[in-house]
Amino acid sequence: MEERKNNAFNGAYSILSSEMRDLYPSIEILDSPPNPVTFLRKFVSQNRPVVIKNAINHWPGLTRWSEEYFRKKIGEFQVTVAVTPNGYADAISNGRFVMPEERKMAMSEFLDILFKPTQDKKGVFYIQKQNSNLKDEFSCLMEDVDAHISWGTEAFGAEPDAVNFWMGDERAVTSMHRDHYENLYCVVSGQKVFTLLPPTDLPFIPYESCPSAVYKETNEQFEVVDVENLDSIDDCSSEVSWIAIDPLEPDLEKYPQYSLAQPHTVTVNEGEMLYLPSLWFHHVQQSHGCIAVNYWYDMDFDIKWAYYKFLEKAVSYH
Amino acid sequence: MEERKNNAFNGAYSILSSEMRDLYPSIEILDSPPNPVTFLRKFVSQNRPVVIKNAINHWPGLTRWSEEYFRKKIGEFQVTVAVTPNGYADAISNGRFVMPEERKMAMSEFLDILFKPTQDKKGVFYIQKQNSNLKDEFSCLMEDVDAHISWGTEAFGAEPDAVNFWMGDERAVTSMHRDHYENLYCVVSGQKVFTLLPPTDLPFIPYESCPSAVYKETNEQFEVVDVENLDSIDDCSSEVSWIAIDPLEPDLEKYPQYSLAQPHTVTVNEGEMLYLPSLWFHHVQQSHGCIAVNYWYDMDFDIKWAYYKFLEKAVSYH
Numbered sequence: 001m002e003e004r005k006n007n008a009f010n011g012a013y014s015i016l017s018s019e020m021r022d023l024y025p026s027i028e029i030l031d032s033p034p035n036p037v038t039f040l041r042k043f044v045s046q047n048r049p050v051v052i053k054n055a056i057n058h059w060p061g062l063t064r065w066s067e068e069y070f071r072k073k074i075g076e077f078q079v080t081v082a083v084t085p086n087g088y089a090d091a092i093s094n095g096r097f098v099m100p101e102e103r104k105m106a107m108s109e110f111l112d113i114l115f116k117p118t119q120d121k122k123g124v125f126y127i128q129k130q131n132s133n134l135k136d137e138f139s140c141l142m143e144d145v146d147a148h149i150s151w152g153t154e155a156f157g158a159e160p161d162a163v164n165f166w167m168g169d170e171r172a173v174t175s176m177h178r179d180h181y182e183n184l185y186c187v188v189s190g191q192k193v194f195t196l197l198p199p200t201d202l203p204f205i206p207y208e209s210c211p212s213a214v215y216k217e218t219n220e221q222f223e224v225v226d227v228e229n230l231d232s233i234d235d236c237s238s239e240v241s242w243i244a245i246d247p248l249e250p251d252l253e254k255y256p257q258y259s260l261a262q263p264h265t266v267t268v269n270e271g272e273m274l275y276l277p278s279l280w281f282h283h284v285q286q287s288h289g290c291i292a293v294n295y296w297y298d299m300d301f302d303i304k305w306a307y308y309k310f311l312e313k314a315v316s317y318h
Numbered sequence: 319m320e321e322r323k324n325n326a327f328n329g330a331y332s333i334l335s336s337e338m339r340d341l342y343p344s345i346e347i348l349d350s351p352p353n354p355v356t357f358l359r360k361f362v363s364q365n366r367p368v369v370i371k372n373a374i375n376h377w378p379g380l381t382r383w384s385e386e387y388f389r390k391k392i393g394e395f396q397v398t399v400a401v402t403p404n405g406y407a408d409a410i411s412n413g414r415f416v417m418p419e420e421r422k423m424a425m426s427e428f429l430d431i432l433f434k435p436t437q438d439k440k441g442v443f444y445i446q447k448q449n450s451n452l453k454d455e456f457s458c459l460m461e462d463v464d465a466h467i468s469w470g471t472e473a474f475g476a477e478p479d480a481v482n483f484w485m486g487d488e489r490a491v492t493s494m495h496r497d498h499y500e501n502l503y504c505v506v507s508g509q510k511v512f513t514l515l516p517p518t519d520l521p522f523i524p525y526e527s528c529p530s531a532v533y534k535e536t537n538e539q540f541e542v543v544d545v546e547n548l549d550s551i552d553d554c555s556s557e558v559s560w561i562a563i564d565p566l567e568p569d570l571e572k573y574p575q576y577s578l579a580q581p582h583t584v585t586v587n588e589g590e591m592l593y594l595p596s597l598w599f600h601h602v603q604q605s606h607g608c609i610a611v612n613y614w615y616d617m618d619f620d621i622k623w624a625y626y627k628f629l630e631k632a633v634s635y636h
Contacts, residue, residue, distance in 0.1 A: 009327075009632070011631055012628050012629075012632040012635075013628070015627050015630075016624055016625070016628035016631075019623065020621070020624050023620060023621070036355050037355055037358060037473065037475075040355060040358040040363060041358055041473065041474070041618070042475075044358075044363055046618055046620035046621060048621075154355060155355065155359065156359070157355075157356070157359050157360075198621065200624055200628075300359070300363065300364055301341055302341060302363070302364035303341070303342075303364060303365045303516065303622060304621060304622060304625070305341070306334055306337035306338050306341060306518055307518070307625035307629075309333050309334070309337050310333055310334035310625075310629075311330075311625075312333075313330040313333040314327065317329065
């Protein structure tokens with residue numbers, strides 16, 4: 001009887017995994033944007049990702065946005081750039097959760113670093129500040145895109161909480177994580193590759209608790225500085241629980257349970273949009289100089305959330 | 319460590335229960351029907367019940383349907399009636415899952431039994447055949463209602479799978495169960511009282527496996543006849559797993575875990591509709607002669623279903 005109970009989790013997780021494999025075998029691609037009803041019924045309600053083509057064809061940004069256009073239009077503007085030695089911002093490295101160095105610079109300097117690299121410039125630079133930066137530091141570019149995705153806004157019942165602008169080095173990687181948002185992610189130039197895992201794969205995804213730290217470049221050398229030694233960052237927790245696995249090179253000896261996870265690899269090309277549902281784990285790579293805009297809409301905290309919290313609690317006993 | 323694992327599910331169930339209590343504190347009442355987008359976003363996607371007023375005001379049935387009208391219009395028609403000694407059809411009784419005796423009779427005879435009871439007529443009579451009987455035995459009444467609920471059909475993306483007609487004795491009770499359907503339940507005359515439990519309460523709801531049987535009246539006495547002794551019913555399983563608890567009088571000594579369940583009691587009055595989401599457990603009582611029509615729409619098998627199967631598997635180890 002005790003033995004049966006001990007095996008309960010594993011048996012239940014394998015049902016969850018096999019149901020999801022059957023119900024979400026692949027990521028659908030739509031040739032045109034769905035209407036709000038179809039989007040809600042087939043995707044949002046079902047927490048099901050989808051790639052949508054021809055949804056942003058009318059954006060001026062799709063033809064305008066280029067190095068030259070940015071130099072002319074916003075070259076002098078100060079922008080916030082995440083800098084790391086290796087492209088990994090917000091990721092576990094040598095037992096620490098390491099955040100990027102945030103650096104302010106003129107957009108033209110960022111473009112020089114990205115497109116005219118010199119030997120003496122160390123590090124990987126990525127514009128990735130997710131505080132609705134498109135409406136803030138890049139507000140001049142708002143005329144080149146939509147302020148919101150109309151059918152998305154109608155479906156979600158409110159305007160987006162944040163609109164973010166992304167641009168950077170091909171070495172810049174977003175490590176696996178999940179957000180409490182419904183996400184409409186649009187690639188304006190270049191290509192992004194998403195590795196997606198459903199929320200139900202949580203039991204197979206290893207988290208580690210680490211002291212948090214930030215990169216800091218001094219004399220062209222990157223140091224890792226623990227947050228607890230920093231006066232300037234007082235809104236960060238000094239300990240962070242983060243996903244320890246790299247889905248591109250999973251260490252299955254250390255984390256054998258990850259072999260049961262079911263990653264979907266989705267390429268989002270120029271002019272395409274990904275609906276990335278709330279709570280889906282995602283890891284993102286990009287082509288060099290890729291430019292993207294994403295819309296974060298509030299998620300509904302409903303039965304799916306309650307089930308997720310249940311899973312989280314069950315997993316915490318392992 | 320083993321002890322922690324053994325307690326894991328109980329800890330996880332209590333998180334699930336408390337999240338659901340916070341997220342679904344009560345059943346909302348709408349004063350008018352929602353549009354398909356709102357219905358999907360706020361209710362279907364969230365698997366959240368809602369009572370909807372003023373959604374069927376235009377139905378002729380709302381004023382026409384009466385004993386007299388039915389006698390005149392369909393009095394001679396043969397209809398299928400479920401007969402039990404006590405009002406409990408499809409429920410556990412003395413360790414057996416007992417189904418009603420299905421009897422064909424003229425509608426006028428059914429109305430006599432319901433409204434002109436005599437001492438010599440034993441049993442409780444209920445029209446409750448859920449095979450889209452409104453489109454079949456009661457097809458003459460279709461002109462008095464809508465063939466489907468337009469905003470529901472748009473939201474669900476297809477016409478209903480079944481439209482059922484319900485009428486019967488106040489003693490007739492529908493025992494606690496769940497369906498694989500999205501349900502729009504309309505009360506045309508009288509009142510229904512639903513006791514609802516969310517799918518996430520599964521861990522607290524006791525199931526028992528019983529031999530199945532049917533009631534059979536002979537010489538004004540009801541017998542319980544095991545299905546395995548019946549040649550006529552060959553499409554029934556001889557063993558059925560069914561919910562063992564009566565939410566009106568729960569036996570908490572036998573099933574103490576049920577005290578953690580969170581029943582919602584919802585009264586649906588004449589002219590009102592209940593959206594009863596897929597997989598919600600429900601127990602139904604009614605006023606005498608209550609007339610209702612319900613629409614069963616296909617449910618989507620999505621992440622909510624996967625989580626439910628996970629819960630079912632976890633519970634099976636107890």
